[in-house]
Amino acid sequence: MTSIMDHLSDQQRKEMERQYAVYTHGTSQVIPGEELKQKIASSLIHNKPLKVKLGLDPSAPDVHIGHTVVLNKLRQFQENGHTIQLIIGDFTGKIGDPTGKSTARVQLTDEEVKRNAVTYLEQFGKVLDQSKVELHYNAKWLSELKFEDVIELAGKITVARLLERDDFENRMKENKPVSLHEFFYPLMQGYDSVHLESDIELGGNDQYFNVLMGRHLQEQFGKEKQVVLMMPLLEGLDGIEKMSKSKGNYIGITEKPSEMYGKAMSLPDELVVKYTELITDLSLDEKKMVRQQVEEDQIHPRTAKMNLAKTIVRMFHGETASQAAESQFQKVFQQKQLPTDIEEVLWEGERTVSISNLIVSLGMLPSTSEARRMVKNGGIKLNEVKVTDVNEDVKIEDGLVIQVGKRKFKKIKFN
Structure with missing residues (x-):
């Protein structure tokens, strides 16, 4: 039996391998890798872009560098001509993602969801070309489902499967309530993939259960299954906890250049390579070079960190601001002078x-x-x-x- 791979020309095969290497670099898991190759191959043969999905529940609209891990991966797909599907969970956001929560989330109002969504999109535009993004609000299709449709959807998954989620299991062991509506969150997120016929979905490691639900439901509805790319969660500036504004260990993407640069310089040396690979727009070869230089002691850790800090500022504020931030850092921290923009x-x-x-x-x-x-x-x-x-x-x-x-x-x- 022949496969789609057998129909690739030599040039297409090289391009498929190149794209595969770019997309898989920095991921924690690709489910499954061989299907990702087949989807890229099909895209090249039929000259049809892949549909790459990221779902967002706009409950915390202040974006920091940790959020850009998945955004940078989306940008890589976008640079190769694929279609980005950003899903604003104006329907699912009213429930709230129960992932990692010891209690049910407070449900958001329509006004809160829409206000947060606007803020998200403004900040995401610093990483993605918004003019080439498909923007969807999942209330458009989820709010139109009839009760019999919901019953049919619920019949596609077992209670035992839903209880595999650690957060549900832990809350039940601790005799904490789990509301019935929370079970529908992963179902609704998965149904987004069914409705949009997504080819690929991205998510952080903490979204493992949710993003696999899309693959499961697509199969149940007779659709081609999406490939899932799991992305590592980024440690904050303390090098221990997940990056979070509440923990104060974050770099905000709207912060001043000097603040960005200074925060990046406080990063533990051992995280320089991980940050370079996950949040910068450097090419794959450039990222591999940084890793080699650091691992083989070809570059001083401080120099590698300064290069990283300069890259981060350049990405969000431009080359001129990047150079100015580096100059100010050297004056304040190396030459012990006061900054000029107090x-x-x-x-x-x-x-x-x-x-x-x-x-x-x-x-x-x-x-x-x-x-x-x-x-x-x-x-x-x-x-x-x-x-x-x-x-x-x-x-x-x-x-x-x-x-x-x-x-x-x-x-x-x-x-």
Whole structure:
């Protein structure tokens, strides 16, 4: 029996192998790899782009570098002419993804979902060419399902299969409630793939159950099964926890260039290669070169990290901003000079204030206890002079420069 692979010309076969290498690089799992090759081959032979899906429930619209792991993989497909299907879960978002949750999520209103979706799309445009993205809202088809359609959909999966999810299983063991509507979340996400006839779906490792549901339901409905690409979750700047705004270990994609660069430089050395492979727009050969240089000690870890930091800023702010951020970092951290773009704050308070209250008033730390702790650790300076007394009263003067940690600066300004 001949397969689609037998119909490839030599040139098409080389192109298939090239694309396969690009798409699989950096993934944690491809389910299954051979089918991905067949789909690429079919796309080349029939000159028909693949439909590559990413589902989004817009419950937390502030995008950070960790979110761009899947976006960069989508961009690779987009650069080869394939169609990106972004699914905004305006229907599923009202339920909320139960993945990793110890309780049911609070259901979002229509207004909250739409507002969050707008923010998502604005930020995703920094990675993807939005003019070449198919944007779908799954309420368009899910809200039209009749109750008998829902019953039919529910009949495509067993309760035992649904209970395989760790979050459901753990909550039941702990006698925590699992609402019936939560079981429908993976079914609805999977049905999106059925409706759109997606060829490929991307998801983070924590989405394993959800994205495989699309493949399962496509088979149940007599459709060609999608291939699933699982992407690793990105550790945050602490090198331990998953990147998260709530943990403060993130790089936001809308942050200032200097803040981006400085945060990237605080990354543990051992994560430089992983970040380079997962979140940058470097070519496959360039990424392999970075890995080789680091593993064979051909480049100093600090230099590799500076290259990474410069690349990140360039991707989101452009080459000029990237060079300026590097220059400022060198002045502030290597030459111990003050940055040139310190934020000025109009001061209208008392002219003498305690150091801890000053820091909190300026929003540089959230509490006086943290400010006092920072003083004890030698992390606060006034006009480049380290503060050593946690009880020090500061005389507020026009032009006073306050530094907290290595990257936070503010300058007092009077009317």
